[in-house]
Amino acid sequence: MQAYYSDNAVTLYQGDAWQVLRTLPGESVDAVITDPPYSTGAVTLAGKQAPPKVKYQNTGTVKQYPDMLGDGKDQRSFLTWAVMWLSEAWRVARTGAPVLIFTDWRQLPTVTDALQAAGFHWRGIVTWNKLCGRPILGEFRRDTEFIVYGSKGKYQTHTRQCLPCIYNHAVNPARKRHISGKPLPLLVELMEIVQPGGTVLDPFLGSGTTAKAARETGRKCIGVERSPEYVRIATEYLQETG
Numbered sequence: 661m662q663a664y665y666s667d668n669a670v671t672l673y674q675g676d677a678w679q680v681l682r683t684l685p686g687e688s689v690d691a692v693i694t695d696p697p698y699s700t701g702a703v704t705l706a707g708k709q710a711p712p713k714v715k716y717q718n719t720g721t722v723k724q725y726p727d728m729l730g731d732g733k734d735q736r737s738f739l740t741w742a743v744m745w746l747s748e749a750w751r752v753a754r755t756g757a758p759v760l761i762f763t764d765w766r767q768l769p770t771v772t773d774a775l776q777a778a779g780f781h782w783r784g785i786v787t788w789n790k791l792c793g794r795p796i797l798g799e800f801r802r803d804t805e806f807i808v809y810g811s812k813g814k815y816q817t818h819t820r821q822c823l824p825c826i827y828n829h830a831v832n833p834a835r836k837r838h839i840s841g842k843p844l845p846l847l848v849e850l851m852e853i854v855q856p857g858g859t860v861l862d863p864f865l866g867s868g869t870t871a872k873a874a875r876e877t878g879r880k881c882i883g884v885e886r887s888p889e890y891v892r893i894a895t896e897y898l899q900e901t902g
């Protein structure tokens with residue numbers, strides 16, 4: 661398959677994650693780190709199917725982003741779809757590779773089910789503390805998102821360093837390029853799980869944060885993004901210096 665963009669560390673494909681993953685060779689990447697559309701943000705199906713701008717952005721937010729694709733699935737189709745792309749990610753990952761998948765509290769049980777149904781070992785949950793959750797009267801703040809952590813077979817570590825279970829990083833709106841873009845410093849820290857020089861697969865690259873972090877930390881990245889607008893934004897981000 662023809663790459664949309666490539667440099668000495670990053671190869672980017674525009675297309676559907678499952679279809680692109682099917683073209684990649686087996687046992688060819690050292691980690692999977694990805695942030696798929698959550699298909700969440702509401703209790704009802706009608707709420708979930710609202711455009712991401714409506715369900716994920718606070719009223720009065722000025723910055724506008726291109727639409728995020730594929731975010732309106734109901735639970736059964738979300739699970740089926742997650743098992744499909746995770747099964748291909750399992751095939752493409754080398755034995756012993758770690759897998760990290762972003763999700764929120766609503767989808768956490770479904771993502772851990774999908775991970776295991778696809779063949780990965782489930783190893784734990786890492787917490788991303790966003791330090792910005794809106795207070796809810798009489799309830800717990802929803803300040804956190806989660807990173808489901810697993811491995812293809814027995815985990816093969818490259819480091820003797822103990823990694824944290826909670827990562828504290830606020831989203832910087834001025835630097836955000838995607839409606840649900842993750843902070844670059846968070847991805848930079850998560851790269852510790854990947855061996856230096858290793859290749860990370862991100863099938864839902866968005867604005868390119870995983871690829872940028874991989875390159876900054878001496879890793880490589882294969883990214884896939886379906887949206888033509890976000891693939892362009894990711895390419896521009898990767899071409900920026902600094």
Ligand SMILES: C[S@@+](CC[C@H](N)C(=O)[O-])C[C@H]1O[C@@H](n2cnc3c(N)ncnc32)[C@H](O)[C@@H]1O
Nearest residue numbers: 676677695729730838841842864866867869886
């Ligand atoms: C949550 S966002 C990733 C954001 C990214 N972590 C960042 O920091 O910019 C998920 C991305 O997956 C893309 N996407 C949705 N369905 C897809 C599919 N089937 N194949 C590839 N990309 C898809 C969306 O357009 C969206 O940009």
